[in-house]
Amino acid sequence: MSADFSSEGFAVEVLDLVKRYPKASVNAVDGVSFAASPGEVFGLLGPNGAGKTTTVGMLTTRVRPTAGLARIGGVDVVRNPVPARAQLAVVPQQSNLDRSISIRDNLIFHAAYHGVPAREREDRADELLDQFGLLDRARDKPDFFSGGQSQRVMIARALMHEPRVLFLDEPTTGLDPAARLFVWDRLRELRDSDVTLILTTHDMDEAALLADRVGVMDHGHLLALDTPDALIDSLEGEGTLELTADQPADGAVVDALASLAGVERVETVHLAAENGGPEASQSAVSQPLRVRLYLTGDAALSVAPAAAVLAERGLALQDVKLGTPTLEDVFIHLTGRTLR
Amino acid sequence: MNAVAVPVLAPGTQWRAFRMVLYRDLYVTWREFPAFLAQVILQPLFLLFVFGKVLATLGYTQNGYTDLLFPGLLALTAVITAMQALAFPLVAEFGWTKEIEDRLLAPMPTSFVAAEKVLFAVLRSLIATLIMIPVGILILGSIPWRWAGFPLFVAGLLLGALVGAGFGLLMGTLVQPQRITLLFSLVFTPLLFTGCSQYPWPSLDQIRWFQIVTACNPMTYVSEALRGALVPEVPHIQPWICIVVLIFSVSVLLTVGVRGFYRRAID
Numbered sequence: 001m002s003a004d005f006s007s008e009g010f011a012v013e014v015l016d017l018v019k020r021y022p023k024a025s026v027n028a029v030d031g032v033s034f035a036a037s038p039g040e041v042f043g044l045l046g047p048n049g050a051g052k053t054t055t056v057g058m059l060t061t062r063v064r065p066t067a068g069l070a071r072i073g074g075v076d077v078v079r080n081p082v083p084a085r086a087q088l089a090v091v092p093q094q095s096n097l098d099r100s101i102s103i104r105d106n107l108i109f110h111a112a113y114h115g116v117p118a119r120e121r122e123d124r125a126d127e128l129l130d131q132f133g134l135l136d137r138a139r140d141k142p143d144f145f146s147g148g149q150s151q152r153v154m155i156a157r158a159l160m161h162e163p164r165v166l167f168l169d170e171p172t173t174g175l176d177p178a179a180r181l182f183v184w185d186r187l188r189e190l191r192d193s194d195v196t197l198i199l200t201t202h203d204m205d206e207a208a209l210l211a212d213r214v215g216v217m218d219h220g221h222l223l224a225l226d227t228p229d230a231l232i233d234s235l236e237g238e239g240t241l242e243l244t245a246d247q248p249a250d251g252a253v254v255d256a257l258a259s260l261a262g263v264e265r266v267e268t269v270h271l272a273a274e275n276g277g278p279e280a281s282q283s284a285v286s287q288p289l290r291v292r293l294y295l296t297g298d299a300a301l302s303v304a305p306a307a308a309v310l311a312e313r314g315l316a317l318q319d320v321k322l323g324t325p326t327l328e329d330v331f332i333h334l335t336g337r338t339l340r
Numbered sequence: 341m342n343a344v345a346v347p348v349l350a351p352g353t354q355w356r357a358f359r360m361v362l363y364r365d366l367y368v369t370w371r372e373f374p375a376f377l378a379q380v381i382l383q384p385l386f387l388l389f390v391f392g393k394v395l396a397t398l399g400y401t402q403n404g405y406t407d408l409l410f411p412g413l414l415a416l417t418a419v420i421t422a423m424q425a426l427a428f429p430l431v432a433e434f435g436w437t438k439e440i441e442d443r444l445l446a447p448m449p450t451s452f453v454a455a456e457k458v459l460f461a462v463l464r465s466l467i468a469t470l471i472m473i474p475v476g477i478l479i480l481g482s483i484p485w486r487w488a489g490f491p492l493f494v495a496g497l498l499l500g501a502l503v504g505a506g507f508g509l510l511m512g513t514l515v516q517p518q519r520i521t522l523l524f525s526l527v528f529t530p531l532l533f534t535g536c537s538q539y540p541w542p543s544l545d546q547i548r549w550f551q552i553v554t555a556c557n558p559m560t561y562v563s564e565a566l567r568g569a570l571v572p573e574v575p576h577i578q579p580w581i582c583i584v585v586l587i588f589s590v591s592v593l594l595t596v597g598v599r600g601f602y603r604r605a606i607d
Contacts, residue, residue, distance in 0.1 A: 086447040096438035113446035
């Protein structure tokens with residue numbers, strides 16, 4: 001037992017958490033540790049297969065950890081799954097609403113499972129349906145609800161028993177922009193009422209906008225953990241310049257770019273391949289050159305010299321992007337891959 | 341040791357969650373009662389009508405066949421209804437609707453979720469079987485009935501429903517959703533016809549190999565127990581043997597079934 005691991009005050013705690021699935025050759029989650037305070041929005045960011053969902057699965061008692069500790073409100077989820085469940089709620093990416101009953105009944109039965117008294121659960125269901133703009137559809141069954149509507153129903157359902165910790169898996173993936181903003185607003189309100197939100201996402205904007213702190217995951221490891229601003233600040237330089245050429249190039253080009261004045265560092269960007277399998281590295285060789293320069297000064301000043309370097313070697317510029325670093329840059333810096 | 345928070349849970353939380361999940365299932369059944377009726381009684385109704393009424397009226401079956409068929413059909417209804425009530429929804433809930441997740445995350449042990457499924461299947465099965473009694477009277481004119489056999493009748497029905505629920509739990513957790521039609525042809529049909537519901541077991545000594553096959557189907561002992569209760573004059577397996585075999589089958593099926601349920605519920 002680790003002595004310095006105090007359970008006081010944290011809504012969620014994870015220590016050296018490991019999950020290895022039977023017959024798997026590597027750990028899906030490989031020694032992850034973090035903690036989140038009440039009212040904190042904690043983002044777990046990473047590509048598919050990074051181990052985010054498995055981590056959340058362990059915290060929500062649906063995946064048995066191979067090793068390590070996971071606690072919800074100080075309760076060990078492995079030893080005491082029932083009191084852990086009483087304090088948490090999960091909003092999955094795909095609808096798991098009860099199709100046999102109306103959405104109002106979905107909310108009411110969920111509250112009933114969690115012991116909310118009859119009168120209270122009816123009142124709260126109507127209140128939440130109203131707040132989520134679903135009152136006029138209260139009697140409908142979930143069958144014909146769109147993705148965005150189901151998402152709203154599931155968030156409303158999750159709130160019925162007033163959980164301390166709410167887990168949301170890709171909460172706005174596949175939603176139209178209006179629905180996205182709507183969900184984001186509701187989530188901000190929740191944070192203000194001291195609910196801890198654990199958000200898994202591969203959406204950088206979502207993570208940067210909503211999360212107080214972000215944990216970047218890849219291959220089962222937590223690579224970095226800080227506020228979005230601090231993560232971005234950790235990247236050296238003040239600006240970035242992303243260049244895409246019309247054809248592949250060798251390392252000499254990258255070296256030449258790196259030696260330009262004002263360039264701190266150059267990273268080759270590989271297009272995201274699903275889960276980074278062996279095919280990914282092969283196809284990277286034949287991809288047109290795409291690099292990101294981290295600069296000490298204004299990015300605009302470096303465009304012309306960089307273009308000249310490429311032109312000397314017979315490469316034409318296809319695309320140029322100037323910018324200040326974003327979470328996406330942090331992710332690329334940490335993993336060498338883009339998320340999309 | 342550092343201080344680990346003592347889990348605080350209102351007393352009775354787990355049982356209330358259990359009761360509410362059961363209430364949800366009953367609520368849905370009640371609201372779809374006509375569909376429920378059609379689902380559970382159509383098959384035994386037709387069997388009863390064709391074998392008990394049509395064939396008898398046309399003179400293809402001997403006198404008294406109806407009397408030995410009726411307890412067999414009650415057994416069939418008890419086992420099959422419980423099995424259907426559990427297996428099909430479970431395959432869907434784990435496979436694609438994921439509806440079960442909200443219940444698995446309710447504040448109760450995972451075993452309670454499985455137990456609720458079993459209890460609900462048993463209740464459904466008992467209702468369906470009891471409905472068969474007036475249906476039988478209506479179609480056949482009269483049914484064999486012995487109050488002296490009532491305790492055995494009740495025990496046989498209950499164990500039959502539990503055997504069905506055990507099968508349902510086992511199949512519902514083992515079968516992949518895309519194989520659900522296979523479940524029907526490979527498991528359902530053989531189970532249906534080797535359970536001695538349409539013939540008494542001792543009479544099978546003329547077809548020895550089939551007698552052995554039927555002896556491996558727990559439903560046989562449900563049929564035979566109900567015959568022992570309602571028509572003891574027909575040769576049947578000793579009731580105590582039936583009860584012992586059924587208790588053993590129920591224990592094995594439920595143990596393996598609950599284990600399968602855990603495997604599906606928790607990775």
